[in-house]
Amino acid sequence: MSSVSLGIHGVDLIPQGTAYGLLIGLGVLFCGVILVAIKVQRAYLSEDSATSEMFMVANRSVGTGLTASAVFSSWMWINETVLSAAMCYRYGLAVPLWWGSGLCFQIALMAALGVMAKIRVPYAHTSLEIIKMRYGTVGHLVFIVLNLTNNVFGCASMILVGSQLVFGVSGMHFVAATILIPLGVVLYTAVGGLKATFLTDYLHTAVALILIIFFTLSVLTHDAIGGLGGLYDKVVATASENYISGNYEGSLLTMKSKEAIIWGLILKFGNLALVVMDTAFWQKSFASEVNSTVPAYNLAAVAVFGIPWGLGTVIGLAARALHQTPIFPTFPADITQAEVEAGLVMPYVVKALIGDSGIIAFFVLLFMALTSTVSSSMIAVSSILSFDIYKTYFNPKATDKKLLRASHITVVFHAIFITGISIALNYGGANMTWIGYFRPILSCPGIIPLGLTLFWDGQTKLAAILSPVLGFFTGLSIWLATSKSLYGEVNMQTTGEGLPALYGAIGSFFSPALYSVLISLYKPYKFDWREFLRIELADEAQIHASDTSTVDESKGEPGSQTPKSDTTDTDPERTAAQEKSVAVSTGPPTSPTLLSLDDIRHPFDEQTLKELHRWSKIAWVIFVVLVLVTFVLWPMPLYRDYIFTKSFFSGWTTVAIIWQFFAFFAVVVYPLYDGRFEIAKGAVGIWNSAKELAAKKRS
Structure with missing residues (x-):
């Protein structure tokens, strides 16, 4: 078996049978748990996943805690754990900090974009729906390609590295691992929809954070390491064996690392694309309550910083201290x-x-890291295929039932397709470093045009269509030309170097802004933001009402499919949605495209809009502060001729570990408190049902 086709087979650390049992068993366990949770939701919380609105955007009813946990889980890829440790081993402790800073600001930016989407387009289901409304079919198709490419590339690369890791430590064939990883996710995602992924994201987050803290503390306190002081002493003692070219004095204990900062910058661009161009992060924003988007996303942004920083630093440096000792699995050979x-x-x-x-x-x-990524990707791609393609171009009059069936089918289709892509990447010899360098060039061109769609009324249709395409070719040209100029040829090795990839990513990201402005100035046009209000939350409800006109849903007559709502619900978005559903179901529907803009009213009252604009300002302030702190004020003063002292290193790592505990309380403990009423309601319902069942058995 060649390393090109099967990844890297290291030392067998676990029997193949155990690996199969864990992958299959965990998949079945999580599927069972989520199916039970769905039944509880339906029976006691009036949340039915058998509607497209619940399936795609969870009835826009998800609170701050659960949203923060779900965003955190979707962003807790293998990179933050396994690969941050590997890159710390490779370049030193500068990498985990750059990795942390390369994770948080994108989520903070998404908070600002998400709250503006609620202001401009309160009834959107996907980011592509916004593009379609503003730029028409061609613009819609261009961004569909960009979004699907980003989702497929990101998800497939995670399954790829996961299957290679499973193969590397157990010898299980990577094809088997590639098939088993997404299998259980398909079942609960197809049945439960977005709310199911929110719940499983919470379980993923809780289990993963417990394990991350466990690994960090167990490694650090082991006798072979000897705590923070022992780790520092061992790294210093083995400095001559662990010389890192490009670091100040070749030290692992310095922030002055050329390769680390290049890696960190490329990571920032790539991660920015993975968030903004991923429909899943927009959907979680649409699904959250009006007042939850900004605090939830920023809570997740701050929490995620500590994961690669703490775990990567401890594991990566511990590996450097131990890799030539008898207890290391590869000994006497080196890793x-x-x-x-x-x-x-x-x-x-x-x-x-x-x-x-x-x-x-x-x-x-x-398993936690992989399946959380796959589940959010499945819902995102499913929403694109079912809502943006099937409903828009193939069956505009699709009923809610047909749209839901299409969503289920596309979840399964995506799982099969993504498995095939992952296997093809593996046989093609792809590795995570090359993919990480290429992905920003591919995914970044659409970021600025998408942002301008919500923030600049002067971006024209032609600019939105051409600027991402021109941006991609600009970034690609810079990448290949720099590889040729610096290294004399263009191949997998030279294009996998840091500098060509960084220059290509910069060109790919920034050039669309220039193209958009120049093209927009060629034939100026001002977009009326009220056009976005034509996107109706109740489109499917209108069709359903026309199909079942004998049912008066507003009176709650028998046969009504309208789920019960909590009469005490004061969330303005859900209230507006409910009122609109009633309005369209009691009379003949009026096409929103026929309404004059002067007749269209924003569904939110003035007070709610004022509150949203306040949240928008808060989101931008937090974003700017995070960028300044994590890009400039924190790391840059340390980018000098300085090797960490023992006391400074101890303080540095202690703060990183404390940050992990903060993350645990922010996205595991707080969601329980935030959802305490729903949890209590569900628990009471289960208890009463159990008592009724017991009474029936006794009688």
Whole structure:
């Protein structure tokens, strides 16, 4: 078996049978848990996933805590854990900090975009729906391609690295791992929709954070490491064996690392695309309550910073301290560069210091990170295929039932397709470093034009269509030309170098802004923001009402399909949605395209809009502060001829570990408090049902 076609087979740390059992067992377990949760939602909380509105945007009713947990989970890819440790091993402790700063500002930006979307387009289901309304069919199709490419590339690359890790530590064939990873996710996502992924995201987050904290503290307190002081002493003692070219004095303990900062910058551009161009993050924004979007997204943004920073620093440096000692799994051979790039640093350290139980826990963490990514990607791609393609171009009069069936089918289709792409990437010899360098060039061109869609009324249709395409070719040209100029040829190796990829990403990201402005100035046009209010929340309800005209839903007559709503609900978005549903179901529907703009009224009252604009200002302030702190004020003063002292390193790592505990309270404990009333309501319902069942049995 060649390393090109099967990834890197390192040291077998776990039997194949155990690996199969864990992947299958965890998939079945999570599927069972979520199916039970869906039944509880339907029976006791009046939340029925058998409607497209609930399936796609969870009735826009998700609170701050659960939204923060779901965003955190969707953004907790394998990169933040396994690969941050591997890159810390490769370049030193500068990488985990740059990695953390490369994760948080994108989520903060999404908070600002999300709240503006609620102001401009309160009834949108997907970001592409906004594009269609403003730029028509051609613009819609261009951004469909950009979004699908981004989702497929991101999700497939995660399954790829996950299957290679499973193969690397157990010898399980990567094709089997690639098929098993998304299998359980398909079942609960197809049945439960977006709210199901919110609930599983919470479970993923809780389990993963417990394991992350466990790994960090277990490795740090192990006798072979000896705590923070022991880790520092061992890294210093082995400095001559661990010389890093490009770092100040070759030290692992310095922020002055050329390769680390290049890697960090490329990561920032790539991650920005993975958030803004991923429909899943927009959907979570649409699904959250009006007053939840900004606090939820920013809570997740701050919380996620500590994961790669703390875990990556401890695991990566521990591997450097131990990789030439007898307890390391590869001893007497050294860990190879290929094994580092495959992400095997973390499982090797876990096996050396925690043993077999640690490897099983590592498998669970791997499963959590992979399935949370896959589930959010499935809902995102499903919404694009069913809502933006099927309903828009193939069956505009699709009933709610047909739209939901299309969503289920596309979830399964995406799972099969993404599995095939992952297998093809593996056989093609792709590795995470090259993919990480290429992805920003591919995904970044649409970011600025998409943002301008919500913030600049002067962007024309032609500018929105051409600027992403021109931006991609600009970034691609810079990438290839720089590779040729610096290294004399263009191949997988030269295009996988840091500088060509960084220059290409910069060109790909920024050039569409210039193209958009120049093209828009060629034939200026001002867009009327009221056009966005034509996007109706109740389009499907109108069709359903016309199909079942004998049912008067407003009076709640028998046969009504309208779910019961909590009479105490004061959320303005849900209230407006309910009122609008009633309005359209009691009379002949009026096409929103026939209404004059002067007759269209925003569904939110003045007070709600004022509150949303206040949240928008808060979101931008937080975004700017996060960028300044994590890009400039924190890391830049340390980018100098300085090697961390023992006391500074101890304080540095202690803060990183405390940050992990903050993340746990922010996205695991707080959602329980935030949803305490729904949890209590569900628990009471289950208890009463159990008592009724017991009474029937006794009688």
